[in-house]
Amino acid sequence: MAQWPLPPDLHSRIEGGPLCPFHDHSLGSRDGRIPRFDDSHACVRCVSALTEGRLTLDVHKIHRKYRRRFLEFWSFVDIGEPDECWNWHGNKHSKSNSTYFAIPRHWGAARQYSAPRVAFWFTWGDVGRLPIKPICGNNQCCNPLHLRARGVPHYFHNMHMTKIDLEFSSNKLQHETQLFLEATRDKDFKRFEKIQKANKLWIDFRMSSDKPVMLDDVIRSALLDEGYNNIQ
Structure with a gap:
C-alpha cells in the first residue's frame, strides 16, 4: 500500500475527531471528540x-474500547530485548507476505493496517496516517524503538532509561497477553478460535509456554507436531 504523501503545510490546522486509543488523551472531552490534525488525523x-x-506498553493506559484489540495484537508479536527486532506472527498477505492487523479507523475505507503501524499507534501514539518506517529494515518488526514516523521529530532525551523501561514493560506485557489468551479461551472460545486462525501454531505455543517465546522453540514444536520425535 502506498504511503500517504506529506503535505507542505503538515499539521497546520486542528479539528475535532474521534477519541484516542490512549484514555488520558480523552479526559475532559464532553462531546466524545478530541483535538486532531485535520490532514493526518493524528491525535494532537x-x-x-x-x-x-x-512511549508506553501499558494496557491500562489504553482506552477501554481498545484494550482487547491491544492485547490481541501483542499476542502475535515475538517480544524480545529492546535492541532486537520484534517479529510479527499474525496475519500476512499470501502473495506479498506483508503483515496486517484488522483495526478500523475513522478515515478512509481501510480496515487492515500493517503490524508496524499498529505497533506504533499502540506505543508511541495515534499518529493517524503519518508514514511509518522501520529503521532496522525489517518490515515485520514491531519493536517501537525500531519505528519512526515521518513528519514528526523523535526526541530521545535518555535512550538508556527508555530501554530499561521498555524491557520491564515488555516482560509485563508478555504476561498480560498470556492471561488474555487464557481468559479468551475459557470465556469466549469462538473468539479464541478466530484468534488461533491467524497462526494456530504460534498461539498454541504461547498458551503452552511460561517463558519468553524463542523462534528455535517454535520450529522445534512444529517438527515435533510433524512426527520428528528425535529432535534435540
Whole structure:
C-alpha cells in the first residue's frame, strides 16, 4: 500500500475527531471528540508525546474500547530485548507476505493496517496516517524503538532509561497477553478460535509456554507436531 504523501503545510490546522486509543488523551472531552490534525488525523496529544520521546506498553493506559484489540495484537508479536527486532506472527498477505492487523479507523475505507503501524499507534501514539518506517529494515518488526514516523521529530532525551523501561514493560506485557489468551479461551472460545486462525501454531505455543517465546522453540514444536520425535 502506498504511503500517504506529506503535505507542505503538515499539521497546520486542528479539528475535532474521534477519541484516542490512549484514555488520558480523552479526559475532559464532553462531546466524545478530541483535538486532531485535520490532514493526518493524528491525535494532537499523541504527537506532542512522541516529540518528547514518551512511549508506553501499558494496557491500562489504553482506552477501554481498545484494550482487547491491544492485547490481541501483542499476542502475535515475538517480544524480545529492546535492541532486537520484534517479529510479527499474525496475519500476512499470501502473495506479498506483508503483515496486517484488522483495526478500523475513522478515515478512509481501510480496515487492515500493517503490524508496524499498529505497533506504533499502540506505543508511541495515534499518529493517524503519518508514514511509518522501520529503521532496522525489517518490515515485520514491531519493536517501537525500531519505528519512526515521518513528519514528526523523535526526541530521545535518555535512550538508556527508555530501554530499561521498555524491557520491564515488555516482560509485563508478555504476561498480560498470556492471561488474555487464557481468559479468551475459557470465556469466549469462538473468539479464541478466530484468534488461533491467524497462526494456530504460534498461539498454541504461547498458551503452552511460561517463558519468553524463542523462534528455535517454535520450529522445534512444529517438527515435533510433524512426527520428528528425535529432535534435540
